Amino acid sequence: MDLNLRKAIKSNIHGNTADDLEATIVDAIKSGEEKMLPGLGVLFELYWETASTEDKEEVLQALEKAVQ
Template sequence: MDIRRIILDNLKNRSKDDIKGFIQEAVDTKEENAIPGLGIIFEAAWEKMNDGEKNNMMDYIMRGIR
């Protein structure tokens, strides 16, 4: 079973608002079972970012963990 493919296929036809809602709910509820899905969403986005976008994301990440 390829968890990445399952999650991405499940999200493929969702709207931007649907995916934002999934992310917000996962953050709000802090449900640990949502962590793999968030990681896969992040991985998919990261792979499509250019270096400037990755640097901006790293600024957001560093701000969030400090």
């Protein structure tokens, strides 16, 4: 079976509003289920691909603080 996880996740979130996306992120974090991690990864990837250099630097600084 040929399963393209990125494509499936992108299809599932296509057209979602900011509120929908926030609910997805919060649910994924609250549930703590490993199966939610790929979806969060795809969301981050989509963000990263369109973020400005300044936005990326801000995220990197926030992540650096979070992992301390």
